[in-house]
Amino acid sequence: MAEDFIVTPWEVKGEIDYDKLVERFGTQLVSQEILDRLEKHASPLHHLIRRGIIYSHRDFNRILDDYEKGNGFFLYTGRGPSGDTHLGHILPWILTKWLQDNFKVKFYFQLTDDEKFMFDDGLTREDTKKYAYENMLDVIALGFDPKLTKIFLDTELIHTLYPIAIDVARRINFSKVRAVFGFDSSHNIGSIFYTSMQAVPCFLESVLEGRNIACLIPCGIDQDPHFRIARDVAPLLGYYKPALLHNKLLPSLAGGDKMSASLPHTSVFTTDQPDDVRKKIVNAFTGGRVSVEEQKKLGANPDICTVYHYYMYFFMPEDDELRDIYLKCKGGEILCGECKQILIEKINGFLKEHQQKREEAKDRIEDFILRD
């Protein structure tokens, strides 16, 4: 029997059963108790949290313990710069921004230009560096606090990162990366080494500050395997295990079993123009019926609709508005064409503002960047 779905840091395939993934990876579901506890410090809860898109964690309780005891923590997430940024990428960044706003904590953003070079023979080092600088603009455009936020490329901060990376690498053998990532003998030795580099920022603040500070990583659930390894190594090096908050992956506009693919026509990129967006959304998979008549009579299915998912993940942060369109869809009161038109306007409104901030970000890189 073929595997029902595959989720690794480099491959997402099939229709993801998120509950099963929690079991497979050995993470915890975000419980009501955690939500209640978080709400005491950060209210109202972000819609990504309220709606269960941030659905799994490791040791998030401990982060709240540390915070309540006054020990503090810091945030870390990142991006593999293999192309332009799409909405799926910025999802954990939006959560990170919300966490920074509410907890006023430091945030490290890693651009793994080395990773993408080593895992993709089609990319040059110049390509991944160029994409890193492009992706960085999207991070800055989201409004992070420059006093608390540091962004870096692996190859540009390597003097600082490499000593920590070899500390980590010495504690991980090939058996381990084979078991966790499914690597075999055909994998190149750069990609085998790489997970050490992704572990480094978990410990960076502790190294730079000279005291042990807990790390919280908001990221897509697909990145969890890297941090499972980092968590195993942490106590051997005298650091706290990094904690994680995992989000579900934004479905592709093709819907169904093609989850979170970065194909140009099924993802919305932050640099898309209004016409690009229009074309993509017009062609998006919905839960609509075969005819207008049937849809008016029987209603449509928002639960499988990518347009509805885009509302839920991004473009209808108000719960009332989201519930309203859900019920209208179910009741046949709105047709897919009309609904798509609403989404196109919302996306283009967001992108217009984001692209403006992205332009401004070009002059603000030096406020954020960390280099050797």
Place this chain on the structure above:
Amino acid sequence: MAEDFIVTPWEVKGEIDYDKLVERFGTQLVSQEILDRLEKHASPLHHLIRRGIIYSHRDFNRILDDYEKGNGFFLYTGRGPSGDTHLGHILPWILTKWLQDNFKVKFYFQLTDDEKFMFDDGLTREDTKKYAYENMLDVIALGFDPKLTKIFLDTELIHTLYPIAIDVARRINFSKVRAVFGFDSSHNIGSIFYTSMQAVPCFLESVLEGRNIACLIPCGIDQDPHFRIARDVAPLLGYYKPALLHNKLLPSLAGGDKMSASLPHTSVFTTDQPDDVRKKIVNAFTGGRVSVEEQKKLGANPDICTVYHYYMYFFMPEDDELRDIYLKCKGGEILCGECKQILIEKINGFLKEHQQKREEAKDRIEDFILRD
């Protein structure tokens, strides 16, 4: 049947059959033709070359071609800083100095503090860095031209080295390092990646100068496997394959099958005091007979004698003098005690001067070192 001998960059065991090693590694013996050709440019030939201690090579002909065409070349060798420097370590450095003096070429010396940390759990990063700076003093003390010589630690030049290392790493898979080094799944991912770092200086001058320049590596034959890999990768990245000149390893003072071991009592370290040297040489393995009478009558065997090897490798550069003591030993005209006394004085004379230069080198580090 057990292996007769083992030679890898990290392990030397058994009595080495150097001819067999040339076959096993696929290198070439240094021929009379090469010696004649070399002598045209560098005369007289160094005693290490005349005596066949520099006995094997890869593409050294091509280096001479390039030199004769006016394309030039550069030198590269190095040291894994896991402890103090002993005479066996400086052997290829002495050849390198002779080559630099005769060809007036640039020389890069790599101190692989990352390697030794990743291959030895007993060493901290601070340990290997400390040894690197100690070992560096020995390099400087040998009299290299500061205008043509650059010395660096991997962790201190990593900003420059890492981009080249990942270029290399992407071209080497685990099968390859398993086949070449005998690694298995229990090896840590840092040590698996490491050979990429040792390849980098082969291409460093080409990268820094922006044109393709041939590299010649004088090194112990045990280091050849690293450069076999570097040679495979070079053309894929558009560089010349590095050429090599391999030396036989200095036998340990215990003689026989314990070749080139770095044990404190069977090696002479550059920091040894006269009394240390005396003790070590007095206890050294010789080719002497069981009694003075027998030795006077039958003569001794210099071919298996470590004292004689020390003369041959280091302390009797004059061929007449070496032949004289060889014949005296064979003829029973000199006893081991007397011979050891001569060696002790020669070593201590060398060390006195070397240690003086080593002290002076402490103020000259900045003339040689290359850092990010």
